[in-house]
Amino acid sequence: MTRPHSAPESATNRTDRLRTLMTQAGISSFRELSRRAAVSQWQVRQVRTGPLSALRWGVLCQLSQALNLSPSQLIAALEREQNPVAPPLSQPELGDRESLKQEYQRLQIQLSQQSNRLSQEFQRESLERLESFLRFWYTAAAKVEQNPQLPAKNLLPLIRPLEQLLKDWGLIPIGEVDAIVPYNPQQHQLKQGTANPGDRVRISHRGYYHGDRLLWRAQVDPLPNPPHPGQP
Structure with missing residues (x-):
């Protein structure tokens, strides 16, 4: 039997690099990354195989947050070349350190410019909407x-x-204003008084999740519990 021929990896295929970042963040699949970052699976595929400059800055921010990185760190990790392990430097090659340093500085400038361009595109798109x-x-x-x-x-x-x-x-509200709900300390913040989990409270200010991450708990006011049957 002949082994099926596998196509060489595309120059823009960042799948292995993205998997490494996901492993470091404790994310086991691209579907889970999509859910945690509150982006579509199509956008995750674009990160793996498409030009990063075509992605909205907001998408990169959400992905970098899910991967516990800054946007510039994510771009740098995804755009670095996948070079094979190089042999140890011989003595003459040590003189190339200055050129390597200059190349590193050039790449840093390039990444900074790309980050600024994506940020500007994100701002323009948001303003248009x-x-x-x-x-x-x-x-x-x-x-x-x-x-x-x-x-x-x-x-x-x-x-x-x-x-x-x-x-x-990907902003998800916690409750509606004036809604009466059971008190949940993980989602609610008392403005005054005390309450036990499950007690009735009234939402005065919404809280928010960003994907799976809690941004702010909803602010609530405690309400008197209704009397038990048979109590005056």
Whole structure:
């Protein structure tokens, strides 16, 4: 039997490098990485085989956070060359250290420029999605200051683009304002008083997750527990 021919690895295939970073972060599969970073599996495939410059800065930030790295560290780890193990340097080769140092500095500058470019692209894309909010919100706020009798509900549609953008970034709210829920110390922060797990509390301010990571617990106020049956 002849062994099936396997195609050589593409020059842009970063699968092995990404797997190494995932192992260091305790992530066992690309599906789990997608879930932890709150990005699509297609975007994970783009990191493995596509140009990083085509990815949104926000996606790289979410992936780097899931991998316990900064965005620049992630880019550097993914873009480094996969060179075979080199033989020990002979004495004449030691004189090339200065050129290696210069090459390292050049790569550092290149990575910094790439990081800045991706950051600018992310900012431009975010601003484009927030265009209607930026155009109309402050005008509407000025009208309310001039006429406090204007119904506030007319302002709510202007917040929709911001809410959608935060949702696309993987922001998950904890509860709804004024909702009465069982107290959970992992998700709720008491503003005053005391409560035991399971006691009734009212949410006054939303909390948020970013993917699997807790950003802020929801702020809650304790409520008196209802009397047991038969109690006055």
